[in-house]
Amino acid sequence: MNFDLSDDQKMLAEQARKMLEEMSPPDRLREIIEAKSGFDPELWSALGELGFLGAAIPEEFGGLSLSLLELAVLAEEMGRSNAAVPFFSSIVLAARTIELAGTQAQKETWLPRLASGETIATFAYGEGPGNITPAGVRCEFANGVLSGTKSPVSDLAIADIAVVLCRTATGPALALVELDQDGVSRQALTSFDELRLHGALTLNNAKAALLDQGDAAAIFDQLLNAAAVITAFEQVGGTEACLYMARDYAMERQIFGRQLASYQAIKHRLANLYVKLELARSNAMYAAWTLVNDRPDQAQAVAAARISALEAFEFGARENLQIHGGIGYTFEANCHFYYRRERLLAAALGNRTHWADRAISALSA
Amino acid sequence: MDFNDTPQEAAFRAEVKAWLAEHAAEYAHKPATPWSEQEFVARARAWQAKKAAAGYAGIRQPVAVGGRGGTDMEAIIFEIEEAKYHVPVGPVVSIGQNMVLTVIHKHGTEEQQKKFIDPTIKGELLWCQLFSEPGAGSDLAAVRTRAVRDGDHWILNGQKVWSSWAHHSDWGILIARSDPSVVKHKGLTFFVVDMKTPGIDVRPIRQISGESDFNETFLTDVRIPDSCRIGAVGEGWACAMTVLSSERLGSGGLEDVDSIKRLIGLAKATPSDQGSALDNAAIRERIAQLHAMEQGQMNFHYRLLTRISKGEMVGAEASTIKYAYAQRLQQIGGFAMEIQGLAGTVIDGDAAATAGFHADYIWSSAMRIAGGADEVILNQIAERVLGMPGEIRGDKNVPFDQLK
Numbered sequence: 001m002n003f004d005l006s007d008d009q010k011m012l013a014e015q016a017r018k019m020l021e022e023m024s025p026p027d028r029l030r031e032i033i034e035a036k037s038g039f040d041p042e043l044w045s046a047l048g049e050l051g052f053l054g055a056a057i058p059e060e061f062g063g064l065s066l067s068l069l070e071l072a073v074l075a076e077e078m079g080r081s082n083a084a085v086p087f088f089s090s091i092v093l094a095a096r097t098i099e100l101a102g103t104q105a106q107k108e109t110w111l112p113r114l115a116s117g118e119t120i121a122t123f124a125y126g127e128g129p130g131n132i133t134p135a136g137v138r139c140e141f142a143n144g145v146l147s148g149t150k151s152p153v154s155d156l157a158i159a160d161i162a163v164v165l166c167r168t169a170t171g172p173a174l175a176l177v178e179l180d181q182d183g184v185s186r187q188a189l190t191s192f193d194e195l196r197l198h199g200a201l202t203l204n205n206a207k208a209a210l211l212d213q214g215d216a217a218a219i220f221d222q223l224l225n226a227a228a229v230i231t232a233f234e235q236v237g238g239t240e241a242c243l244y245m246a247r248d249y250a251m252e253r254q255i256f257g258r259q260l261a262s263y264q265a266i267k268h269r270l271a272n273l274y275v276k277l278e279l280a281r282s283n284a285m286y287a288a289w290t291l292v293n294d295r296p297d298q299a300q301a302v303a304a305a306r307i308s309a310l311e312a313f314e315f316g317a318r319e320n321l322q323i324h325g326g327i328g329y330t331f332e333a334n335c336h337f338y339y340r341r342e343r344l345l346a347a348a349l350g351n352r353t354h355w356a357d358r359a360i361s362a363l364s365a
Numbered sequence: 366m367d368f369n370d371t372p373q374e375a376a377f378r379a380e381v382k383a384w385l386a387e388h389a390a391e392y393a394h395k396p397a398t399p400w401s402e403q404e405f406v407a408r409a410r411a412w413q414a415k416k417a418a419a420g421y422a423g424i425r426q427p428v429a430v431g432g433r434g435g436t437d438m439e440a441i442i443f444e445i446e447e448a449k450y451h452v453p454v455g456p457v458v459s460i461g462q463n464m465v466l467t468v469i470h471k472h473g474t475e476e477q478q479k480k481f482i483d484p485t486i487k488g489e490l491l492w493c494q495l496f497s498e499p500g501a502g503s504d505l506a507a508v509r510t511r512a513v514r515d516g517d518h519w520i521l522n523g524q525k526v527w528s529s530w531a532h533h534s535d536w537g538i539l540i541a542r543s544d545p546s547v548v549k550h551k552g553l554t555f556f557v558v559d560m561k562t563p564g565i566d567v568r569p570i571r572q573i574s575g576e577s578d579f580n581e582t583f584l585t586d587v588r589i590p591d592s593c594r595i596g597a598v599g600e601g602w603a604c605a606m607t608v609l610s611s612e613r614l615g616s617g618g619l620e621d622v623d624s625i626k627r628l629i630g631l632a633k634a635t636p637s638d639q640g641s642a643l644d645n646a647a648i649r650e651r652i653a654q655l656h657a658m659e660q661g662q663m664n665f666h667y668r669l670l671t672r673i674s675k676g677e678m679v680g681a682e683a684s685t686i687k688y689a690y691a692q693r694l695q696q697i698g699g700f701a702m703e704i705q706g707l708a709g710t711v712i713d714g715d716a717a718a719t720a721g722f723h724a725d726y727i728w729s730s731a732m733r734i735a736g737g738a739d740e741v742i743l744n745q746i747a748e749r750v751l752g753m754p755g756e757i758r759g760d761k762n763v764p765f766d767q768l769k
Contacts, residue, residue, distance in 0.1 A: 001374065001438065002367045003664070003671040069366065247751050262754040267747035274746055275685050278668075279661030286664045289366050300656065307657035353646055356653035360643065363656065364629050 003285065005073065013073045016052060020081035026334040029195060032084045038197030039158045040084045048117025053091055057099065061111035068226060072233040072288050079237025082337040084195040086120050086155035092230050093223065094121030094163045100219050101174050101211035110161070110176070122159040124150035124201055125220075131354045132224075134165060134172035134217040139203065141166045141175045145183065146208040149200060154348070156186050156199030163211065164203075165220060172216040177208040193344040195337065225302045226291060228349050232284040232309035235345050238338050239277045239312045242320035245334060246270060249324050266323060273316050280305070280312035303359035310346050310355075317342035368667070370442075377439050381446050384419060389450040400453070402578075406491070406533045409453040413462075413488025423466060423486045430470050430482045437673050444616035456578075457530040459615075461485040461492035465538055465557075467611035472555070472596040472604050481536075481557065493534035495525040495558065495582055496605065502527075502734075503741050505540075505609075506550040506602060507760075510584060512541035519543075519556065519594070521564075521587040527735070531580040532567045534560050538608065540601045545766040552765055553601030557593050564588070574727045618690040619663055624697050624725075625656045627718045632704050642704055655697050662689040681749035684742040691732035691739070698726030 005013070023043045032040055047053050055070045057063025064070075071092060078087055095114045098107060098121075113119035125132050127139065127150060139148025150164060164175045177184065183206030191198045247270055250261035260266055287305035290298035321328040321335040328335040346352075370378055392412045394400055400408065416422045424440040426432025433439075447454065462485070469481050484490040501507040510523025521541055531537065537558045544552035558565070564587035569577035596604045629652060635642035642648050666686050669679055701722035702709035712719050733739050747753040760768050 001370060001667060001671060001674075003667045004675075005366060243751075247753065251753065259754055262757070264744070264756065267751075267753050268740070268743040270751055270753070271743040271746035274682075274750060275689060278665050278682070278685060279658070279689060282664035282668050283657065283661045285366065285668070286368070286660070289368055301660070303653060304657040304660040307654055308661045311654075311657075352654075353650055356646075356650040359653035359656055360629065360649045363625060363652075364633070364643070 003282075005069070005285075009069060009073050012055075012070060013077060015050075016074050016077040017080065019046065019050070020077055020083055024081045024083045026337070029082060029084065029334075029337055030331070033194045036197075037158075038084055038155070038191070038195055039086070043083060044085045044117050044120075047085060047087070048115070051115075053087070053117050054115030056091075057095060057111050057115045061099075061107055062115040063111065067292050068229070069288050069292060072230050072284070075230045076233040076237035079234035079239075079341075080241045082195060082238065082241070082341050086122065086158060086196075088196075088227075088230070088234070089122040089155045089159070090114055090120050092227055093123035094161070096226060097123065097163045097174060097211060097219065097223055098176070100222065101214045101216070102176075103213055106176065106209065106211065119160045120155065120158055121161045121163060122153055122155045123163045123165075124153040124156075125165040126150065126152055131350050132165070134167075134220050137165050137167050137172065139164060139166040141168050141173055141208060141210060144207060144209075145205040146175055146177055146203045147183075147205055149202050151200035152189055152191075152198035153201045154196055154198050156201055157188060157197060162201065164201075164208070165216075168210075172220070174211040174216045174219065175208040176211055177203065177206050181206060183207065193340045195341065196344060224349060225298065228302050228306040228355070229284060229287045229291060231345055231349060232280065232287065232305040235309035235313040235342075236277065236281045236284055238341060238345070239273070239280065239309075239316040242313075242316035242335075242338050243270060243273050243277060246273075246320040246323040253325075260323070269319055269323070273312070273319060276308070276312040276315055280308040283308045297362075299362035300359055303355050303362065306349070306355045307352065307359070310352060313338075313342045314346060374438055374442060377435075378442050378446065381421070381443050384421070385446055385450060388415060388419075389447070389452055392452050393450045394453070395451075402533065405453050406457060406530075409455070409458050410488040410491065412453050413458050413486075417487040422488075423462060426462075426466050426486070427470070430466065430478060431486045432466070438670055441616040441619065441670065445619055448616070448620045455530075457491050457493075457533055458488060460494055460529065460534075460538075461490060463611050463615070464494060464608045465492045465536075468538065468555070468595060468604055468607045469557075471607050472600070476592070477557075477595065490535045491530070491533060493528045493531040493537045493560070493580075493582075494608070495528055495531070495537040495539035496608075497527045498524060499526055503738050505605065506553065507765075508540055508542060508553065510539070510541040511545075512543045512554055512556065514543070514591075514598075515588075517591050518588050519554075519591065521556075521558070521584045521589065523584050525582040525584070526570070526579075528567075528580045528582050529578055531560065531582050532569060536560060537582075538595075540605050542765065543598055543601070546764050547599075548762060549760060549765045549768075550602040551599060553605070554598050555595045555601040555604035556589060557595060558587070558589055559593075562587050562589060573730075574724070618686065618693070619666055624722075625652065625659060627721070628652050628655065628697065628701055628704065631701055631709075631718065635705050635708075648704060651700060655693070655700060658689070658696065659693050662686065662693050665689065681742075681745040684737055684745060687732070687736055688739060688742045691729050694725045694732065695729035698722045698724075698729060702726070 051064055052074055054063030055066045059065040098110050161178050166173050166175050183204045185202045187200045189198050250266050253260040283305040287301040290301040317338045321339050324335055327333050420433055423432030424435040428434035498508050512519045512521050539556045539558050540553050542552050543554040564585045566583040568581045570579045571577050632643035633641050639645055672679055748755055
């Protein structure tokens, strides 16, 4: 058994980490928040140029033909730096859907542009409160046009195209719509995560094309599993950032004549966070392996990864701020980036209850 | 990344499976008729001898000392396959196999290695651990059992506690205070003790589980030869550390116990106003969370095994395995009773499943304390993994005989 990333994957992580440390430090995040853009274009271009965006896109479409594991490793680094780029929307969700459900022509048109970063895509699945199910969507595709509202949609303001979970007369469907046209209107929504802004997408007979090379509901389910695993890696990266930020602060801070880090309550808090982090990381790695190798236990492995990553980041984001004391509550400190991102990642792909249902269904099958 | 066995591991697993299929049944007990303690111990010796003859004893131990010279992964593969049979294994044998072989190999003289290692591997010598005392558990260096030099002998006086199976062991490993005039961990010496030596009085402790496999051991003017000293006078703490760090990565918690499937089965079989308890969202969520915890603990264990197999040194983070395992047993066992309501607290119907959860819940309370209490493990992770400061101690740099 070799329960470890390969040397190449570790090198990729190291490369991404250094680059994100340089290009996306905390002060840069503050600049982006103040600009209200939720987007770092220089970082996005650099990711495109280095081939990171195309990591899992097939070589024939301008990518590197690597696997979900490479995407996961990159996602962990993005989680660590809390970067403001639409990697998840454009690559993990939209590009993957085009690859799974698009025609050869659609793949040839869009994948190279997504791999280079010159086109930004988003994936519109939600329609208001509640869990996402293909059977429940109301946005409708008929006669070459899409009508309905999708909300919230991540990175909507900066996206050029959107993959939309919708339905046709016969059932759930996936469609691709170019956003710069008359039938499309976008409304910015006040977003809890100030570095990944969301909006409401209203489609009024917007020209669109179906991505119909496969069963939409099945593809969406497959996509959700892959997305959950990659998000788990992002959550692991964020958790680790919180652990060491809190540890570093506690080592520096003096209180009642000794280091804050010397108090057992703080030591045990961070030791428990370490345990949660490592269990979550282990689950995320195993789940990624089950997907890459199409293993029979993939559904319950992915659910375990999502649940433990959610718990770890939730604890990490909260306790990191707590350990910083009052200063943790300021904009100038770095706790808030993670405190906000954590809730987005906890909610975006379905809450704990939804994933518990997926776990139980898989385990009792 | 690959969770499958390597070709070498797969070959070993196949070999082990075949051997066990042929030989284990004869030594296994039928579930309905458990053995008496005496019979268990006799069979444990026999099974150990059988494994030794086939080359499956001391799998991790070097060939030079009579072991197989195999890897940690192979030892674990064997344990996992062996666990599928109800064969007589447990601390009465594993203390010798893991702790004693390691400490005598590292700190013993050639004569001591010749005398003890081979008989231990063959199950001819069964061992107990005489470490903890009423006043020295987590703070093991604070032991008070006294060892006084008398010519070629030592005289031992004191009291040990929590010695598993001491009432059936042939020999014991023991730490005692040889010099109270220095700081606590510098005045200790390590011994092996023949449990038949006059002055040793073993009294069983009745545990909350109903069993009595732990003991108090009273030592009154126990006279042992200096040839029973392992390592130098005053080197006892280093020997003790060798023993404690040898118990790191076993297979505990990796056996295929299907506890989550059993929880789901219990929930399905429990009626509720929504159909069954499994239709209740709160119960589904809790079961899913326990599934994530169980998977996390097992996957983390496998990750550490991979690191060790690559020759990496693994430190305090290894304690995470026991810490998380005890949590998993306590939470899963406890929740199993809640799912069924009052009926979950009695053994009726699906007796094996419920009894298993009752036993897990009881045993987990000990597991959170034994082998490194939760709080000590958290301190060690904080200090050795996260680099945070040590605890304030009241006895640092104070000679033992000057402590209050």
